[in-house]
Structures are given as structure tokens and as C-alpha cells.
Amino acid sequence: MxxxxxxxxxxxxxxxxxxxxxxxxxxxxxxxxxxxxxxxxxxxxxxxxxxxxxxxDSQMQDVDPPPISPAFHFANNDPEEARLEAQDLSRYLLAKSYFDCREYDRCAAVFIPSALPRGPLSPTSPNSNRRTPTKAGKGKGKDSGVITEVGSEPPSNALPKLSQRALFLALYSKYMSGEKRKDEESEMILGPADGGSTVNKELVGITRSLEGWFADREARGLSGSNQGWLEYLYGIVLAKGKTEEDAKRWFIRSVHLFPFNWGAWLELSELLNNVEELQKVVPELPQNLMTLIFHLYASQELYQSTDPIHKELDELENIFPDSQFLKTQRALLYYHSKDFDEAETIFSALLHADPHRIDSLDFYSNILYVMSARPKLAFLAQVATATDKFRPETCCVVGNYYSLKSEHEKAVVYFRRALTLDRNFLSAWTLMGHEYVEMKNTHAAIESYRRAVDVNRKDYRAWYGLGQTYEVLEMHLYALFYYQRAASLRPYDPKMWQAVGSCYDKVDRPVQSIKTYKRALVAGTYYDQGSSFGSGTTAGEPTGVLDPETLYQIALMYEKLNQLDDAASYMEMTLAQEEGPEEDDDDEAGGHGIGVTTTTSKARMWLARWEFRRGAHVRAMELANELCQDGVEVEEAKALIRDMRARMESGRSPS
CATH class of the missing domain: 1.20.5 (Single alpha-helices involved in coiled-coils or other helix-helix interfaces)
Incomplete structure (x- = not known):
């Protein structure tokens, strides 16, 4: 150390x-x-x-650091690149000024006047099934580092001789122009043209240009002096074309060449669907500080709020003690583990330290929504709106405020406004789906959730929302599929498994339902249950009490299977949750039960009838009398007592 x-x-x-x-x-x-x-x-x-x-950390060795230049000019170590950058300087400054003014086509035309070919990436296009450039070898796409297909000609470099900086700016401008045009053609949010049919038509041209450039560099033996920026852009293009494994390799190559481009790490994180994929990709990354930051961020995105992740965060905060980014990551870790009080405290401190910071305020507003903290949410909406009312995060904050006031139509207006500003803003798609569920517009809700999972397949709330919506439509097999996706993303969230168990019950698969409900019980021991979204409940201190509703459902499943002894056992366990775990000598406080609930009263009624049928009249009468005192199911309990007395007086055995 x-x-x-x-x-x-x-x-x-x-x-x-x-x-x-x-x-x-x-x-x-x-x-x-x-x-x-x-x-x-x-x-x-x-x-x-x-x-x-x-x-x-190969970036931080215990040596004297180079002096910091007061002019912030960092020399290019490659003399050829330095010569090209000096040669391109006037045109580069002109192109950058165009880009800053959002004139993307003009920016690209400064360096590449001729129009690049346009067209959607389709399964039949020559670019739809590409492989990562590798060294020469057998098989498709392994021809001198060139991305080719069997029988196709290697791509040629038709680009003018430019510095890598100028070439990146030109092609990136093309990409941004295509994204802008795609949004314009999509028109209204959730409108007839807003879907997967609208694509960035510049992708084909950018792909061919980059392939030719990489092939030319490889042929001339210059690939060792690549800077990593064009590799990053090529990864983005491949990811847009759904060639995700190849995109991962190019992002990894990019971060090896230039580790401090945070955008490359973000793009790589979006391609990781689970912890196993993250563990697989980490050994391929450069062993430096940025990989540690990436591992923390990617783990947070995968809801891994574990002790090792918190320790990683402690290490990083020792290096960057005032980092707002790292503090936000800690708040999100608490948010994912449903420790809303801790998360709210951190976000509140961040807001006071920098009241003009809009980043991640949509998550803060979600926390305040779940906590039903309406005054704080109103204040947050005022602060965000005063800073920048046309940021997607601000629109989500205001939308959550109206949702908490049950003004769902106004909430939808603001979520749609957020998506008009950024169609890939995940929070807005998911939250808008919730609002459409509240408004009973199931078609719009399903479409919103589908767009959310298109943007980010790791969003368990959208998968769960799809399950809920299909359950409302009584399409239980569809609901089961989406609930299972949500549960795979949140394996320690009992609410996910309860939903899966309920669906198994509705499709008449009680054995699978029992297994799933038992898994929900196990998951419930990891943290106290809270809301998946929007129920208004908050996580409290663990009580050691099992969820009575889950126990009751397991009992009903055993009853369906005619395993009545097992059903009675789980009904007794349901009843036991009223008192909680027994106190022992080491813990004077003991556990605290949940008290009488509708679920425990149902279990008591079931047991009273069960005991009476078995001939245990005294126990049955005790349970029935307790029901009368509970104030729940009173009339049914009195009817049961009358029936039992009549049968006992007549000497008849219960049927």
C-alpha cells in the first residue's frame, strides 16, 4: 500500500x-x-x-509531476500529429465555432466538403454484420485489421489528410447532425413517427469513413499512434447499430489510449447488462484510477449497493474528498438500497453546497416523492426552475411535484417536455409510464415503458411497470415475463418476487408460486421492504418480521395443492407476525410485531375453520373470539361462532 x-x-x-x-x-x-x-x-x-x-495506477507514479502550464496548452507528443494540427488550426477554429453554434453540417463541411452516403443500418446492408478489426487470420473480418466481410473489398481511406483532432470533430459533427435530424423526423413524443423506424442516417457514412481510416493506419503501421478519440466515436456508431460486443471492444481500446475521456466509460457502462458482464470486462481495462471509478459507477448502475462497493467509494473519496460526483454516487447507492433518509440527506447537502447544480436532481425528486415530502419537492422544483427550466432534470422534478399532487395530466406535460429536450432521458420515460398507469391509459403506459427499456435495459422500474400494466390487462403470461426481468435486475427486492409469485398463481402454477414467494421471504431479510416506486412508503429499521402477506399467499398455494398441514403451518406463521420474534435474554428489547392486520385476520379465520374441522373446538372458539376483538372480519367471525355453537350443541361433526 x-x-x-x-x-x-x-x-x-x-x-x-x-x-x-x-x-x-x-x-x-x-x-x-x-x-x-x-x-x-x-x-x-x-x-x-x-x-x-x-x-x-499507471497514471499516478511516485515521481515528480510535470509542471502545470499556466496557458493550459498541452503539447502533442506525436510530431506528425502536431504538424497536422498546426496546419489545420485556422480551419479547426472555424469548425469548432460552427459546432458551438450548433451548425453541425457547416462544421463537418469545413474538413469534409463532399456529402457522405446516408442510409439506415439494416440487416441487409454491408455494414450490418461487422467484426472488430484484428490481425490477419482465418475467418470473416480478420483481414489486416480491416472490418470486412467474406468476398468484400477492404475499405479504402477516402478522407483528406487531417489531424485526428480535426477528423474527430468533423465526423462527430456528422453524427450530431444525424441525431438532430432523427429527432426532428420523429416529431411528437409517442407520435406516429416516434419509434424505432427513425434512425440516424449519417451512421453508414461515418462507419465507412472510420473503417477506411483505421485500415489505412493499420497498413502504414501507424495504429500505435492513435489517440483513442476516433475509437470512441466508432464504438458509439457500432452501439447505435446494435453491434454491441464489437462496440465494447472499441470502447476498451479507446480507454486504453486515453483513459480520462469519461464519455467512453459511460458508453461502455450502458452496454453492460449484469454484474457478470462487468466482472468479465474489468480485467480487459487499464489498471488505473479511472477503472476504479468506472467499476464504482457501473456497480451503482447495476444496483450493487454492497459493502465492497461502499469501501471502493471510501477509497475514492480519500483521493477526491470534495467530489460532487462521488457524493452523488453514494446517495444513489443508498437510494437503490431504499435507505431514503440517508440518500435525501446527501442530496440536500449537495443542493445547499451548489444550488445551481441540476445534475441528478431527477433522482432527488424521486426520493422526495417516495417520502411524500411535498414541501421539499416544491422547493426543489422552484430552485431547479429558477436555474434552468429547459433541462430534462428540471422537467422531471416539476413533473414529480404535480404527480405528488395527483395532477397527473400536468405531470405528463412536463415529462413529455423533458423528452422533447432529450429523447434518451430515461427517468422521463419511466415516470411518464407511471403517470399513464394512474390515468388508466394502458396503451400509452406500455409504450412509455418500452421506450424506457430501449434506452436502458437495466431499468427495473420500467420492467416492473410493464408487468403491472399487463397484469391490469389480465395478460398474466406477459406480466410474468416482465416481472421476471425486473426480479433478475433486483434479486434482493422482495416486491419483485411477490409480483412473480402472484403471476404464477394466476396462471395456475402453484408449485412455482410457492418457490417464488419463499424467495421473496429470503429477499426480505436483506433489507426492509419499501416502495418500488411511488407508493409513498419509506424503508424503516429492520424489524425481523416476515412479510405476513407473503406467508399468507404461500399458505393459500399449499391449500390449492391440498397440502393442508403445510397450509396451516404457514397460516400460523402469518399469525405469529402480529407479535414479532420472541424476546431473549440477550436482547431485552426483542422484536416488535406488526399488530393486527387484515391479512393476519384472514389467517386467523382460516385457522379457526381448520381447527373446527379437525375437531379442535376449543382452539377454534378461541380464534373466533379473538377475531371479534380484533375489529376485523367481525361479522364473519360472529357467524362462525354461531355456526360452531349450533354444530356443537347438535353433536354434528363439521362437514
Whole structure:
């Protein structure tokens, strides 16, 4: 283990500042902002201790850091690239000014005047089944590092001789132009043209251009001097074309060449569907600080709120003690584990420290919604609107506020506004689906949830919402499929498994239903149950009480199977939750039960009838009398007592 010294801090700060400049030069403004915020969060004190292992960080060695240039000009180590950048400088500055003015086509035309071929990526196109460039070998797509098909000609480089910086800006402008045009053609949110049929028509041209460029570099033996930015852009194009495994490889290649482009890490994270895929990809990543940050972020996105992840976060916060990004990650970890009070506290502190920060406020508004904290949510909506009313996060905050007031039509207006600003804004799709469920517009709800999972397949709330909607439509096999997807993403959330168990019951599969309900009981021991979304309940302290409704449903399933002894056993367990776990000598406080509920009263009624049929009249009468005192099922209990007395007086045995 090593010490994080002032030299390390200065070197890392210089590296992050270089990343800010390079990302800004290529108009990757979100990545530039991320790196700048992380740079500012580094400590300035000379002695900062951390258990972070410097040997695993190739970017932070215990050597004197290079001096920080006051002009923030970072020299290019490749003399050929430096010459090309100097040659392109005037045109580059013109192109960048066009990009900043959102004139994407003009920006690209500065370097590439001829129009690139346009057309959708389709299964029949020559680019629809590509492979990652590799060294020469047998098989398809392994021809001198060129992405080709069997019998096809290697792509040629038709691009003018440009610096990598200029080429990236030109092709990225083409990509942004295509995205802008795609949104314009899609027109209204959830309208007739808003769907998968509308694609970015620039993807084919960008793909062919990049293939030719990579092939030319490989042929001339120059691939070792690639900077990683065009690899990042190619990964984006492949991901858009649903060639996800190849996209992963190109993102990995990009972060090896330039680790501090946060956008590449974000794109890679979006392609990981589960923890197994994350564990598989980590060994292929560069062993440095950025991989540690990526692992934390990707784990949070996969809802892994575990002790090792919190320890990773502690390590990073020792290095970046004032990082708002890392504090947000901790708040989201608490949010995913349904510790809403802790998450709210962190978000509240972040808001007070930087009231103009809009990032992740949609998550904060979700927390306040679930906590039914209407005054705080109203205040948050005012703050966000005063800062920037045309940010998707702001629209979601305001939409949640109207939803909490049960003004669902107004909430939908704001969620649609958020999607008009950014059609890939996940929170808005999911939240709009919830609102359509409340408005009983099942068709629109299903379409909203489907768009949410198209944007992010890891959004368990959207999968769960699809299950709920199909359950309302009494399409239980569909509902079962979507509930299972939600449960696979949240295996320790009992609510997911309860929904699966209920669907198994409705499709008449009681054995599977019992197994699933028992899994819900096990999941419930990991954390206290809360709301999946929008129920208004909050997680409290663990009580050691099993969920009585789940126990009751297991008992009913055993009754369906005519296994009445097992059914009675689970009914007794349901009843026992009223008192909670027994106290012992080591724990004077003991457990606290849930008291009498409708579910426990139903279990008591079932047991009273069961005992009477078995001839245990005294026990049956006790249970029936308890029902009269509970104030639940009173009339039915009195009728049962009258029936039992009549049968006992007549000497008849119960049927």
C-alpha cells in the first residue's frame, strides 16, 4: 500500500486538466465538465493519506509531476500529429465555432466538403454484420485489421489528410447532425413517427469513413499512434447499430489510449447488462484510477449497493474528498438500497453546497416523492426552475411535484417536455409510464415503458411497470415475463418476487408460486421492504418480521395443492407476525410485531375453520373470539361462532 502524496495530487490534477482541454477541443463538453469538477475536488494540502494502491495506477507514479502550464496548452507528443494540427488550426477554429453554434453540417463541411452516403443500418446492408478489426487470420473480418466481410473489398481511406483532432470533430459533427435530424423526423413524443423506424442516417457514412481510416493506419503501421478519440466515436456508431460486443471492444481500446475521456466509460457502462458482464470486462481495462471509478459507477448502475462497493467509494473519496460526483454516487447507492433518509440527506447537502447544480436532481425528486415530502419537492422544483427550466432534470422534478399532487395530466406535460429536450432521458420515460398507469391509459403506459427499456435495459422500474400494466390487462403470461426481468435486475427486492409469485398463481402454477414467494421471504431479510416506486412508503429499521402477506399467499398455494398441514403451518406463521420474534435474554428489547392486520385476520379465520374441522373446538372458539376483538372480519367471525355453537350443541361433526 502506498501514500497519496502532493506529487501524486499535482500529477493527477495536471492530467485531469489536460483531459478538460482535450475533451473541450473535441466538443465533448459533458466529459470536460466531469474532468474539471473532479480536478477541483482534489485536495490542496501537502499530506493526504489513502490506502489506494499506487502500483495499480499507471497514471499516478511516485515521481515528480510535470509542471502545470499556466496557458493550459498541452503539447502533442506525436510530431506528425502536431504538424497536422498546426496546419489545420485556422480551419479547426472555424469548425469548432460552427459546432458551438450548433451548425453541425457547416462544421463537418469545413474538413469534409463532399456529402457522405446516408442510409439506415439494416440487416441487409454491408455494414450490418461487422467484426472488430484484428490481425490477419482465418475467418470473416480478420483481414489486416480491416472490418470486412467474406468476398468484400477492404475499405479504402477516402478522407483528406487531417489531424485526428480535426477528423474527430468533423465526423462527430456528422453524427450530431444525424441525431438532430432523427429527432426532428420523429416529431411528437409517442407520435406516429416516434419509434424505432427513425434512425440516424449519417451512421453508414461515418462507419465507412472510420473503417477506411483505421485500415489505412493499420497498413502504414501507424495504429500505435492513435489517440483513442476516433475509437470512441466508432464504438458509439457500432452501439447505435446494435453491434454491441464489437462496440465494447472499441470502447476498451479507446480507454486504453486515453483513459480520462469519461464519455467512453459511460458508453461502455450502458452496454453492460449484469454484474457478470462487468466482472468479465474489468480485467480487459487499464489498471488505473479511472477503472476504479468506472467499476464504482457501473456497480451503482447495476444496483450493487454492497459493502465492497461502499469501501471502493471510501477509497475514492480519500483521493477526491470534495467530489460532487462521488457524493452523488453514494446517495444513489443508498437510494437503490431504499435507505431514503440517508440518500435525501446527501442530496440536500449537495443542493445547499451548489444550488445551481441540476445534475441528478431527477433522482432527488424521486426520493422526495417516495417520502411524500411535498414541501421539499416544491422547493426543489422552484430552485431547479429558477436555474434552468429547459433541462430534462428540471422537467422531471416539476413533473414529480404535480404527480405528488395527483395532477397527473400536468405531470405528463412536463415529462413529455423533458423528452422533447432529450429523447434518451430515461427517468422521463419511466415516470411518464407511471403517470399513464394512474390515468388508466394502458396503451400509452406500455409504450412509455418500452421506450424506457430501449434506452436502458437495466431499468427495473420500467420492467416492473410493464408487468403491472399487463397484469391490469389480465395478460398474466406477459406480466410474468416482465416481472421476471425486473426480479433478475433486483434479486434482493422482495416486491419483485411477490409480483412473480402472484403471476404464477394466476396462471395456475402453484408449485412455482410457492418457490417464488419463499424467495421473496429470503429477499426480505436483506433489507426492509419499501416502495418500488411511488407508493409513498419509506424503508424503516429492520424489524425481523416476515412479510405476513407473503406467508399468507404461500399458505393459500399449499391449500390449492391440498397440502393442508403445510397450509396451516404457514397460516400460523402469518399469525405469529402480529407479535414479532420472541424476546431473549440477550436482547431485552426483542422484536416488535406488526399488530393486527387484515391479512393476519384472514389467517386467523382460516385457522379457526381448520381447527373446527379437525375437531379442535376449543382452539377454534378461541380464534373466533379473538377475531371479534380484533375489529376485523367481525361479522364473519360472529357467524362462525354461531355456526360452531349450533354444530356443537347438535353433536354434528363439521362437514
Amino acid at each position: 502506498a501514500t497519496f502524496t502532493k506529487a501524486n495530487a499535482d500529477y493527477l490534477r495536471n492530467t485531469l486538466q489536460e483531459a478538460v482541454v482535450k475533451c473541450s477541443e473535441r466538443c465533448l463538453y459533458q466529459s470536460a465538465k466531469w474532468a474539471a469538477e473532479l480536478s477541483v475536488s482534489l485536495p490542496t494540502l501537502p499530506s493526504v493519506s489513502s490506502s489506494f494502491d499506487a502500483d495499480t
